Amino acid sequence: MSRADLDPAQEGTGGTAQESAGRTARTTQESTEQRIPLARRGSLLLNELRTTLRRWRTLALLGVLAAVPVLVGIAVRIETGDGGSAGGGTGEGPAFISQITNNGLFLVFTALAATLPFFLPMAVGVIAGDAIAGEAGAGTLRYLLVAPAGRTRLLLTKYATTMAFCLLATLVVAVSALTVGALLFPLGELTTISGTRISFTEGLGRALLIALVVAASLTGVAALGLFVSTLTNSGIAAMATTVGLLITVQILDQIPQLDAIHPYLFSHHWLSFADLMREPVYWDDLVKNLGLQALYAAVFGSAAWARFTTKDITT
Amino acid sequence: MAPYGSDDTTTADENDDLRSGRRKAARYVVPVAVVGVAAATIGLVPALASSGDPDLPEISAEQLIEKIAESDVEQLSGTVKISTDLGLPDLGGLESALTSGALGSGEGGSSADPSTKLTELVSGSHTLRVAADGPDRQKISLLGKASEYSLIHNGKDVWGYDSETNEVFHGTAEESGKHEEEVPATPKDFAEEALKAVDDTTSVTVDGTAHVAGRDAYRLLIKPKQSGTTVGAITVAVDARTGMPLKFTLTPSSGGAAVIDAGFTQVSFAKPDASTFDFTPPKGAKITEEDEAVEEGRAGRAPGKTPGHxxxxxxxxxxxxxxxxxxxxxxxxxxxxxxxxxxxxxxxxxxxxxxxxxxxxxxxxxxxxxxxxxxxxxxxxxxxxxxxxxxxxxxxxxxxxxxxxxx
CATH class of the missing domain: 3.30.310 (TATA-Binding Protein)
Known part of the structure; x- marks a missing residue:
């Protein structure tokens, strides 16, 4: 239950025995309590978040995500230093890239469009895949379950943590992009892709909305990763499987002969976040995307629950 | 077999193997049920939505054609889905390279030039947004993946804006007024073209009613009497209240999928927001004036007409x-x-x-x-x-x- 005393940066097995012994003692004591105070329910999530965020692996992932907009920004800046337009005016490269030189805010959209197909879901896959299998691999899972919290609650906490990471990762990209964009390029009124103009404040609002939609687009992968994570006791295997599935789905989505199944692939509508930059906003694909993510979350979330609550926990 | 991990919520039957085995299986019913419900919803909702054609008073084909002619819809906005299947192989990007190469528009042409851009409509499925407010203000947008091509007619000016390349095409209404006619995009354009062809070689009948974009519509069936043509039949769904064609379908005589299928998926006859038609070229955009474009790619400008049409x-x-x-x-x-x-x-x-x-x-x-x-x-x-x-x-x-x- 309480993991505050466990060194959060610790992932390996070194020293775990000692720590877990202490943990067992505490949790056995706690298991006599029948009801868990509300404050402590929250603390399970908080502990979980703290543990996840203090891992070097998590910080490294966030660092890589923050670096993408910096790279894109500098590359565009260098390329357009002589007054040319990004992408050579041919419309190549990630969406919105030709607009960055006119308005730094577009770097946010470009960075999200560049990271959404791979970097972001990969980071989420690593966190989600590690959620249960990582604990099992490190031998800490059974101690977590000694607590009266119950498996369902532990699973929900793990999923909530992963979702929080989705949001955090997206915001890291967006904020980094906004900072770089503001430093390297002018800001101000912007032109939507429909050719109408909106004020900078409204543009910022849309950027925030887009970040939220991008974060929500990742919930499907997160649920899938969590399910895979309940299947194995090896954290690495779960991460690799989740990222492998992600790549497979991305490839399937590119094969025109399979277009009958495309609408059901979780990555198919990901780029629909760009529809928020149309005037008026085109909701059809956005709604499809969010509905599909909810479906994946429901299916793989409940599958993870079915698996996890009936699984033999041996480690 | 190692002992079960302690799941405190269900410790009672932990020792009973049979019951726990059943309980295990029972839990997997949940994800399966979710998939089932989702599949049923996806399958049934469109079926339910499209069931039941509306009851409308009888009308003759002549009256319906007259209704289309009298239709004075000046203000509308909506979304049009258009699919063309001419039976050409899907060439993707190759195709546009081929068309532009073969038709000689060359490298100099602007990607925002309406005639180069709208030839894309010749194949595949596209989503268009249309808005109109009187004869002076219209807008057609071709929705792309994370980009959009807009053709805006506002008073004297005709603007083409390609958000993907950030290029702008500018012309004036006197010289470019023909653009709207050149490129049929809405069901109305197609219907007018089809009705032009109506003479004694054609049979025109009213073929029941239909729901299109949430509105009640009559179906006008146009069929060639002659043999030897590749046109099988043309169906036009005409809005019962305004007389506005809402959907146009052309099926080939060889059977199979429609060659052209253009219809509103959503339509509103309210006045569109005035800001829809405002366009100021964004900073840093490459602007091509029509005069220059004409000189640059005279030959390339010709194929404004789609073959299907x-x-x-x-x-x-x-x-x-x-x-x-x-x-x-x-x-x-x-x-x-x-x-x-x-x-x-x-x-x-x-x-x-x-x-x-x-x-x-x-x-x-x-x-x-x-x-x-x-x-x-x-x-x-x-x-x-x-x-x-x-x-x-x-x-x-x-x-x-x-x-x-x-x-």
Whole structure:
């Protein structure tokens, strides 16, 4: 239950025995309590978040995500230093890239469009895949379950943590992009892709909305990763499987002969976040995307629950 | 077998193997049920939504055509889905490279030029947004992946804006007023073209009612009486209240999927927001004025008309077309001069490997007209003779050869 005393940066097995012994003692004591105070329910999530965020692996992932907009920004800046337009005016490269030189805010959209197909879901896959299998691999899972919290609650906490990471990762990209964009390029009124103009404040609002939609687009992968994570006791295997599935789905989505199944692939509508930059906003694909993510979350979330609550926990 | 991990919520039956086995299986019912419910919803909702055609008062075909003609919808906004399936292979990006190369628009053309951009509509499925407020203000947007191409007519100005490349095309209404007519995009445009062709070679009937974009509509069925044409039937769904065509479907006589299917998926007859038609070129955008564009790519500007839409009397880009036959079986004849038009060998120089590729399209044909090659699509067939004559029509191959022999 309480993991505050466990060194959060610790992932390996070194020293775990000692720590877990202490943990067992505490949790056995706690298991006599029948009801868990509300404050402590929250603390399970908080502990979980703290543990996840203090891992070097998590910080490294966030660092890589923050670096993408910096790279894109500098590359565009260098390329357009002589007054040319990004992408050579041919419309190549990630969406919105030709607009960055006119308005730094577009770097946010470009960075999200560049990271959404791979970097972001990969980071989420690593966190989600590690959620249960990582604990099992490190031998800490059974101690977590000694607590009266119950498996369902532990699973929900793990999923909530992963979702929080989705949001955090997206915001890291967006904020980094906004900072770089503001430093390297002018800001101000912007032109939507429909050719109408909106004020900078409204543009910022849309950027925030887009970040939220991008974060929500990742919930499907997160649920899938969590399910895979309940299947194995090896954290690495779960991460690799989740990222492998992600790549497979991305490839399937590119094969025109399979277009009958495309609408059901979780990555198919990901780029629909760009529809928020149309005037008026085109909701059809956005709604499809969010509905599909909810479906994946429901299916793989409940599958993870079915698996996890009936699984033999041996480690 | 190691002991079960302690799941405190269900410790009671932990020792009972049989019951726990059943309970395990029972939990997997949840994800399966979720999948089932989702599949049922996806399958049933469209079926339920489209069931039941509306009850509308009887109307004759003449009255319905009149209704279309009288329709005075000036303000509308909506979303149009248009799919064209001419039976050409899907070439993706290759295709646009090929069309622009073959039609000679060259490198100099702006990607925001309406005539280059809207030829994309010739194949595949596209989503368009249309908005109109009176004769002076219209907007058509072609929605792309994370980009959009907008054609805005506001008073004197005609703007084309390609958000993907950030390029702007600018013309004035006097010279470019024809753009709107050049490119049929809405069901109304298609319907008007189809009704132009109505004469005594055609049967026109009212074929029940339908729901289109949430509105009640009559279905007007236009069918050629003659044989030999590739056009099977044309269905136009006409809004019962306003007389506005909402959906246009052209099926080929060979059967199969519709060649052109253009319909509103959402429509509103309220006045669109005035800001919809405001356009100021964004900072840093590359602006091409129409005059320059004309000089840069005169030849490239010709193919504004989509082949799928070439009605027999349709004007063709170069030379004065002569028309053989009448009604649906009309075949246009083009004299291109002595040079001859695309045979793969001649294009070899310009197109390199595409020359062979074009060759693979054509079937050789022989007749009184000499020798030539027939290019077929599901709707329009063309015969290009070796001495540079082109016969084009929405007729079958045999009818085309017959017409060429006669002409």
């Amino acid at each position: 070439d009605t027999p009397e349709g004007d063709l880009p170069e030379g004065e077309p002569r028309v053989i036959g009448e009604g649906w079986n009309a075949v246009a004849v083009l004299e291109t001069g002595g040079e001859g038009i695309p045979s793969g060998d001649e294009l070899e120089g310009d197109l390199g490997p595409f020359g062979d590729f074009i060759d693979s399209f054509g079937d050789k044909a022989k007749g009184k007209f000499g020798e030539g090659r027939i290019f077929t699509t599901r709707l329009v067939n063309a015969l290009v003779t070796d001495d540079g004559k082109v016969y084009v029509g929405a007729v079958t191959k045999d009818a085309l050869v017959k017409a060429a022999n006669a002409g």
